[in-house]
Amino acid sequence: MSYSFVVSSGPRAGLRLPLPNQQAVILGRAADVDLLLPQEDRFVSRHHARVEVQADGVYLHDLAGRKTTSVNGMPVRWARLAPGNVVRLGNTLLRLVYDGAQEQGSETVIQPEISRQPVLSPASSLTPPRGISTTTWESKADVLSCDRCGAAGSAPPSPDLWDAAYLCPDCRQQRRKLPSDLPNRIGRFQVLGKIYQGGTGILLEAVSEDGIHVVIKMLRGTNVAKKAMDRFVREQRIATVLRHPNIVRCYEVGAHENHPYLVSEYVSGGSALDIAGREQPVQDVLWLGADLFRALGYAHDLGIVHRDVSPSNVLLTGPDMGAGVRAKLADFGLAKSRIDLNPMDITVAGEAGGSTLTMGPEQVRNFIQMTPSADIYSAAATVFWMLTRDTPLVLPCPLQDAPMHVRKEAILHPDRRSLARLRPDVPKPVVELIDSLVAHSSTAREQLSAKQIAESLGQLAETVARAQIVMTPDVPDSTRRAIHRADIPPDRFSLALSTLEYFVHLLDRHVEMAAADVRAAIDSQDPDRINRALERHQRLQQDVDDGLARWEELVNLS
Numbered sequence: 186m187s188y189s190f191v192v193s194s195g196p197r198a199g200l201r202l203p204l205p206n207q208q209a210v211i212l213g214r215a216a217d218v219d220l221l222l223p224q225e226d227r228f229v230s231r232h233h234a235r236v237e238v239q240a241d242g243v244y245l246h247d248l249a250g251r252k253t254t255s256v257n258g259m260p261v262r263w264a265r266l267a268p269g270n271v272v273r274l275g276n277t278l279l280r281l282v283y284d285g286a287q288e289q290g291s292e293t294v295i296q297p298e299i300s301r302q303p304v305l306s307p308a309s310s311l312t313p314p315r316g317i318s319t320t321t322w323e324s325k326a327d328v329l330s331c332d333r334c335g336a337a338g339s340a341p342p343s344p345d346l347w348d349a350a351y352l353c354p355d356c357r358q359q360r361r362k363l364p365s366d367l368p369n370r371i372g373r374f375q376v377l378g379k380i381y382q383g384g385t386g387i388l389l390e391a392v393s394e395d396g397i398h399v400v401i402k403m404l405r406g407t408n409v410a411k412k413a414m415d416r417f418v419r420e421q422r423i424a425t426v427l428r429h430p431n432i433v434r435c436y437e438v439g440a441h442e443n444h445p446y447l448v449s450e451y452v453s454g455g456s457a458l459d460i461a462g463r464e465q466p467v468q469d470v471l472w473l474g475a476d477l478f479r480a481l482g483y484a485h486d487l488g489i490v491h492r493d494v495s496p497s498n499v500l501l502t503g504p505d506m507g508a509g510v511r512a513k514l515a516d517f518g519l520a521k522s523r524i525d526l527n528p529m530d531i532t533v534a535g536e537a538g539g540s541t542l543t544m545g546p547e548q549v550r551n552f553i554q555m556t557p558s559a560d561i562y563s564a565a566a567t568v569f570w571m572l573t574r575d576t577p578l579v580l581p582c583p584l585q586d587a588p589m590h591v592r593k594e595a596i597l598h599p600d601r602r603s604l605a606r607l608r609p610d611v612p613k614p615v616v617e618l619i620d621s622l623v624a625h626s627s628t629a630r631e632q633l634s635a636k637q638i639a640e641s642l643g644q645l646a647e648t649v650a651r652a653q654i655v656m657t658p659d660v661p662d663s664t665r666r667a668i669h670r671a672d673i674p675p676d677r678f679s680l681a682l683s684t685l686e687y688f689v690h691l692l693d694r695h696v697e698m699a700a701a702d703v704r705a706a707i708d709s710q711d712p713d714r715i716n717r718a719l720e721r722h723q724r725l726q727q728d729v730d731d732g733l734a735r736w737e738e739l740v741n742l743s
Contacts, residue, residue, distance in 0.1 A: 187283060188243055190236075192223065192650075193271065194278035199468055199650030202279070209237040211248070212274065228253055228275030228731075241265075243281060245272060331356055332398060332453055339395040346434060348502065350398035350451040357392050371401055371441045374448060385413055390451070399436060403446035414445070420518045421447050423489060426707060428719055431480035433500060433515040452513055454501030457571050465571065467611055469510070471646035473499070474568040475639045476512035481564055482636035484514075485557040486700040486722075487707070492548070492555050493519040494563035495540035496570050521555055522707075541592040542576055542584075543567050546625055549596050558630035561638065565622030565630075568642075573607040577623045599625040615645050689732040696725045 190202040190212075202220045204210065210219035215231035222229045230249040237244045243266040247254035255273045256264045266272070268283040329338045329351035336353040352360065362378040363369065369376060373393060380388040380400065389401040404417050424435035424447055437448040457473065477499055484491060491498075493516060503510045545562030548555055569577055578595040579602055580587045587595075601624060605616045618641060621629035699722040706718040 188238055188268075189282050190220075190272070190279040191282055192277060193280045194647070199466075204236060204238050204243065206238050209235055211235055213248075222274060223277055226275045226277045229277060230275070233274050234272075242267065249274075329396075331396075332451075333360075339397070342397055342436065346450070349434075350453060351396050352392050352398045353396065357396070360390070368441065371403070371446060372437060372439050372448070374399060374401060376401070385410075386417075391448070393436075397436070398451040399448050400451050401446050401448050403441065403444050405444050416518060417445055417447075419522070420520070421445065423517045423520050423522050424449070426487065426703070426715055426719060427484065427489075427517070428723060429480055429483045431476045431511065431513055432483065433513045449515070452500040452502060452515070454503040454510060456497050456501065457499035457512065457567060458496035460501075460571055467572070467615065468646040468650040470568065470571045471615065471642045471649065473501070473510070473512040473571060474564070475642040475646065477514060477564050477567065478561075478635045478639035478642060480512075480514040481557070481560050482634060482639055484520075485560070485635055486697070486703075487522075488704045489517070489520055489522040490555050490557055491517060491520050491560050491563075492552070493517075493540065494560050494567060495543045496567050497540070499567055521553075541589065541596065542570065544596055545623075545627075546597055547627060549593055557635065558627050561622060561630045561633070561635055562627075564635070565619050565638075569604060569619055569623060572604065572611060572619075575602075575607055577601045577604070577620075597625075601625060612645070612649060615649075618642075618645070685732065689729060692725060692729045692732060696722065696729055699725050 187206055188204040190204065192200040192202075200223065202212075204220075211232055211234070212218060212220045212222055213231050213233040214222055214226075214229050218232060220236075222233065230253070233247075233249045234254055235246040235248055237246075245254070245256065245261070245264045245266055247262050253273075253275050254261055256266065256270055258271075258273075264270075266281050268281055270281050272279045272281065328340055329349055330336065331338055331353040332350050333356040334353060336355075338351045338353055341349050357375075357377065360377050363376060364379060367376055367379060367389065371389070371391065374391040375394075377390045377392060380390050382388070385404055387403055387405045389403065391399050391401050393399065404414065421435075421438040425438060427435065433452060434450045435447060436450065439446055439448075460470075477494070481491065481494070491514065494514070498514065498516045500513045500515050501510050502513065540563075543563040543566035545559050545566070547559040547562065566577060569575070576584055578584075578592065579598065579600040580591065580595050582591070601620070603616065604611055604619050605613075618638075622633075622638070699718070703715070703718040703722050706714040709715075
């Protein structure tokens with residue numbers, strides 16, 4: 186394509202969005218848009234803007250109608266863009282870049298020279314430029330598209346599951362390979378085939394009646410040990426209360442012919458175990474790390490310690506690594522929680538669990554009483570793995586050849602390898618953060634929460650990505666500030682900024698209290714009370730996220 190938008194600031198900086206020639210496309214956060222913008226930016230509307238590439242330039246039409254669309258700092262309803270122009274949609278900055286000539290048949294089409302000064306319409310104007318289509322965007326029904334062929338399908342299971350996996354009827358039939366020893370249906374789900382089978386458990390691929398693509402985990406054996414059964418029931422109970430975009434969603438729990446099962450969303454991109462080190466861009470890995478730590482921060486707020494964070498339990502939403510891929514934490518089978526039936530019946534003294542690839546000293550010494558700091562070690566070691574395909578442990582032989590007792594000795598030994606030694610191109614601030622989190626001493630891990638680490642990784646990812654983008658501002662900073670603050674006296678602007686900051690901190694305290702209410706509701710084992718507490722916690726967390734986004738926007742204007 187001749188033109189592309191590149192996210193130059195905001196969530197997922199560095200993400201490239203190609204623009205098709207002679208075709209109108211819709212940008213936004215809804216599942217049915219043509220170009221999906223970063224989901225983290227809550228100030229981007231579901232259908233935010235319409236962009237059309239024509240012979241004389243690229244035309245932008247605002248659809249949000251809330252003065253959240255601007256070009257080079259000026260709010261617009263429409264604009265003709267030129268290469269280098271910066272478009273703000275919500276809190277996301279997009280720079281228009283020209284990718285060169287475009288082949289059409291045997292001819293090579295060179296885009297004409299266009300002035301770098303955009304033709305703008307102020308926010309109050311409703312008249313588009315002559316010759317440009319004025320057709321307004323009518324929102325399609327919010328439906329999922331098939332993961333395999335792209336066909337439109339059913340509505341998401343709930344509004345927050347806009348990215349749920351879906352299979353159309355034809356693709357369901359093509360994927361159905363059902364061995365004779367498997368049931369045709371489990372609950373309301375049609376079984377498509379077997380993914381994996383272990384000694385006492387089995388993973389099945391299945392689909393609901395309306396096409397939602399799922400994975401069913403079921404205990405299936407004649408002599409399932411009581412400990413395994415108790416752990417599975419505990420996993421069921423924990424999974425039903427976890428509702429976060431970076432945690433694999435549980436749809437349903439139940440029993441089939443006395444075999445308990447757990448139904449969760451199908452995540453198509455494999456796991457972090459599959460992605461190699463050096464060829465992965467640093468910012469892409471850091472974004473996935475931020476996703477992982479966000480998931481842990483949410484779980485820790487609810488009193489849940491995962492105890493098995495590893496690359497194999499970090500699932501990816503797409504097979505091709507990039508800024509648009511997100512990470513989802515899976516498998517809470519070893520989790521320690523206030524929901525535990527009886528921790529001493531399930532985990533005995535001296536027992537350890539988890540992956541030695543990412544296991545920290547705390548996990549080896551006291552698996553029963555693990556704290557969030559142990560999860561933080563494992564998550565940081567997972568980021569280390571994604572960057573290097575290796576471990577920070579000092580081993581006498583290659584990782585794959587090290588027996589279990591050698592690995593455990595290395596976990597308890599104070600020596601660690603630095604990230605910089607294995608990946609010299611990683612920026613120093615990233616090295617310092619990860620090295621401190623995988624150190625033998627738990628001091629750094631105990632001083633930082635998972636939420637704080639997620640924020641730091643997101644900021645580092647944006648910094649790394651922006652360093653790779655040639656930035657030539659079209660409007661001087663002083664001019665941009667004048668545009669936004671011409672009518673606001675400095676003292677009033679500072680007061681507004683500090684007031685907003687105060688209320689964001691106040692809301693954050695309410696989120697902490699809401700998390701305590703969730704933990705109390707879980708203790709009561711009252712499903713209605715749990716649902717009410719979870720919904721309140723989610724609403725307050727969203728309010729905090731929106732307030733922080735607005736505060737950051739004002740800070741950038743100051």
